[in-house]
Amino acid sequence: MIESVVTHNHQPIIYTVIHDAHEHAHNLTDWQQHYDQISAGEFYGQIIERPFEDLQVFKEHTSQALSQSCLVWPDSIWLGISPQLQGKQNQSKINGLSLNSNDIMCRPGNIEFELTTPDAFDIYGLVISRDKLLNQANKQGVELNWQDILHNERLSIPDNTLSAINFLLARLLNHNATDSHGTPDHLTQDLIHMGLLEIFSKESPNQTVHTSYQHRKSIVDRARDYLHQHHERAITLSELCEACHTSRRTLQNSFESILGLSPIQYLRYTRLNGVRRDLKQAKTGETIGDIAARWGFWHLGQFAKDYKNVFGELPKETLK
Amino acid sequence: MIESVVTHNHQPIIYTVIHDAHEHAHNLTDWQQHYDQISAGEFYGQIIERPFEDLQVFKEHTSQALSQSCLVWPDSIWLGISPQLQGKQNQSKINGLSLNSNDIMCRPGNIEFELTTPDAFDIYGLVISRDKLLNQANKQGVELNWQDILHNERLSIPDNTLSAINFLLARLLNHNATDSHGTPDHLTQDLIHMGLLEIFSKESPNQTVHTSYQHRKSIVDRARDYLHQHHERAITLSELCEACHTSRRTLQNSFESILGLSPIQYLRYTRLNGVRRDLKQAKTGETIGDIAARWGFWHLGQFAKDYKNVFGELPKETLK
DNA sequence: CTAATATTTGCCATAATTTGATAATGTGTT
DNA sequence: AACACATTATCAAATTATGGCAAATATTAG
Incomplete structure (x- = not known):
């Protein structure tokens, strides 16, 4: 396992690489996770994480199919965004529900949920405290639909919104993308907050549930x-x-x-x-x-x- | 409400008549019950009960259809035997399961269960402490199948066994049947114990459950x-x-x-x-x-x- | 109380799901 | 490596769920 913490003049970037699914499950700061590997082959996992105040942003790569049980800390909201769902749709599931290509995942903190992910899987994660999110929404005059957020694990997002978010996250989290590291933290955070509000204002719950x-x-x-x-x-x-x-x-x-x-x-x-x-x-x-x-x-x-x-x-x- | 306690030289017989389903539900000694009347018409209920040591025997008549929620005291076994299921089969349900004409009902104490009964319904009830039942079974060399008893609310009983039990209970509990009242308590109890063991040795669980x-x-x-x-x-x-x-x-x-x-x-x-x-x-x-x-x-x-x-x-x- | 309106129920055709038998495949055991 | 056994796939039949519509029933307004 290689673990490097790159410190700039602002928040650190935490970078971990690991060859065991169980250990990998513990490497996301403040999450409680339990991973079972469900495909054959040596495991390889990688996390790039940037912690901010009341906000966590990360990218996770896992080489093998997994059955994950996840729990985020209380009073928070998690968003999971997979950039390559197009090809692997129907292979990822949250609580047993298949994802469409334009779906992102969303779950409140303190409630356990299950993820089934295929091999060679990449996902961006965003965790924000509820209060922070509400504050930002108020400030920007955006109305949040809590019912959608709490009761639907899958939110459908328009194509262009989705690519914008993916671009933003990629810029922030690609290990080589040094350009973003010059940006002051508060600007980065503002960008992410705007992205989140954009998501929540464009989202429509995916309620395609087989009988x-x-x-x-x-x-x-x-x-x-x-x-x-x-x-x-x-x-x-x-x-x-x-x-x-x-x-x-x-x-x-x-x-x-x-x-x-x-x-x-x-x-x-x-x-x-x-x-x-x-x-x-x-x-x-x-x-x-x-x-x-x-x-x-x-x-x-x-x-x-x-x-x-x-x-x-x-x-x-x-x-x- | 008329309540008369007829005392002989042995245990009393408790006899209650009532015109309200909710009050009626409280008249069975040591049961916790909650009755909802679910057919139209004035309610009439009647209980004849004979309490023994570690053993309760009763007959209950209810004039209207009921949705009952029942709880017997801990460490006991209840048997419910309806003498007229033949005509009204499929109208009585325990935990939503319909009864066949040869079925009796069986539930352990301290576990709530639900009964749906039609109008003009009669039922015999027998409650015995588990220990007492086990003792008796040991003494008589009868093997009890606890799995059946705990996991199946409906036990199918052969015709002749069923009529014998019905006869025994009728003799014991018909208000006018004074002849039984001369019998000493311990003999009566022995008779009932034998009846119970007969039931449990002849019983086969009714597992007809619709998918x-x-x-x-x-x-x-x-x-x-x-x-x-x-x-x-x-x-x-x-x-x-x-x-x-x-x-x-x-x-x-x-x-x-x-x-x-x-x-x-x-x-x-x-x-x-x-x-x-x-x-x-x-x-x-x-x-x-x-x-x-x-x-x-x-x-x-x-x-x-x-x-x-x-x-x-x-x-x-x-x-x- | 009656009429107007809305809700619920029964019935039906259709769609979806479950089931069980059998064949094919895979697994554990010697 | 080969056997016996257990699991999975395939398929047609049976069961169950669904949604539309009309009849029955209940609610609301006058």
Whole structure:
């Protein structure tokens, strides 16, 4: 991991690079995050972050598909803007809802939400305190629609607004774009505030929800609860169906539409990630076999093979 | 209200008759109940109850359809046996699940459950402490299937077992059946214990659950929450649909299959029952108009007409 | 109380979803 | 590497949800 803090005459830029999804999840200042890697290949993650007063701006790159659980600090609003949704639409989901190419994501602080992101994913993030945002809105005479913001995770933004915002953020956060670093902080902040207000005044909530969403979401939630409670045991699909009072086929449809994975894939990835977490902080004396068994892996040969396939290294290498 | 306690040389028999569903709900010793009357006509209710040590046996008659919310004391098991389900099957529901003619109802203590009962309904009730039941089962070498008992509200019982139990209970609880009153208590209790064990050894859970049940139940639950939170305001059907993220027709189907009432019927009955409750315990100075308005009734003429139609008396008569 | 208006319900055709059987594929085990 | 077993894909049939419309019912105004 390389971590460099470039200090100019103003706020620092924090730059982190990391090769593990779990560690990467902790590198965003003041966020509580939990990442599970759900595609095969060595992970590479990078964050460029600029903290201001009451305002956080960052760019995040993640090389592998992830299932993220995120929580921002209270009394704030987060916006997530992915510059390359066009190509990868329908692969990113927030709370199980697919994004259209012109959608940005929006969630208030202190409420957990889930993100499913594909491999080779880039996203800009903006977090601002609610009070600050309200102040700015008042000052500029912009009316904010809190109902939209609080109840819709996806906001559709017109093309030109979106590209303007993307340009602004790119200028601010590209590591090589030194030109922006000469700008005084207060001017940069003003620019961002204007951008935010522009977004909120042009936004219209994306309410395209399939009728099946509610039902499928509730099935997946129940299934995940159940799997979580029994993570040390081998759960069969039929058992899970009974626990969720549903049929195999519906369980599968639900998982695929909400998480983009089949139930068993989800189960396997969750467990492999669990093992990896435990391996990273294993006490001396704990064996790989112990830890693997805690997560329901009984056949170490097969396990090691799968583990290496996903994380690019063998369990014993993780254990150091 | 007539209440007579007939004392013999052993346990008393408690006999209550009442003309109001809400009061009736409180007359079962040690139960927490909340009844809403959901059919039109003057209410008449009757309970015959025999309390024993660790065991309660009763018969209940209710003249009007009811939506009941029930809670038995902790560490107990309740059985509900309706002798006339044959004719009225599909009209009685427990937690929104319809009963077949050979089903009895079963719920553990300390867990709230809901009953929908038709007009002119009779039911026998048996409550026994868990420990007592386990003791008896051990003593008789009967194995109890706790999973069935805890997770299934409906147990199917063979015809002959059912009639035997019905006969036993009728003998015990028919007001005129004086012959049983000569039997010493401990013998009666033994008979009941044997009956219970017979039931639990012959029982097979009724797991006929329509696939739509889960979904519809959750819609109805959400809808009721919403209605409960806004009981003082007039809620329109479309508003409720939005709140529940569902369509008009689906909301209606859900209510009809879970509660046996349309959403608006449910709403009206709930409110009329609410007013009646408040009227019964109104402070001096409160007017009918005040109380009615609290429950969303703005047109007193219409309200009085509906109220009389359901409860058989005008609001002012209830107010005393 | 009655008439005018609005809401709700029942019914229907259509669309969407769920289901279960079977075939194909993948996984764990020896 | 090969077997047995479990999972996933495919498809047609069954179930369920939806929305329009007309009839029934309820609300409001006079």
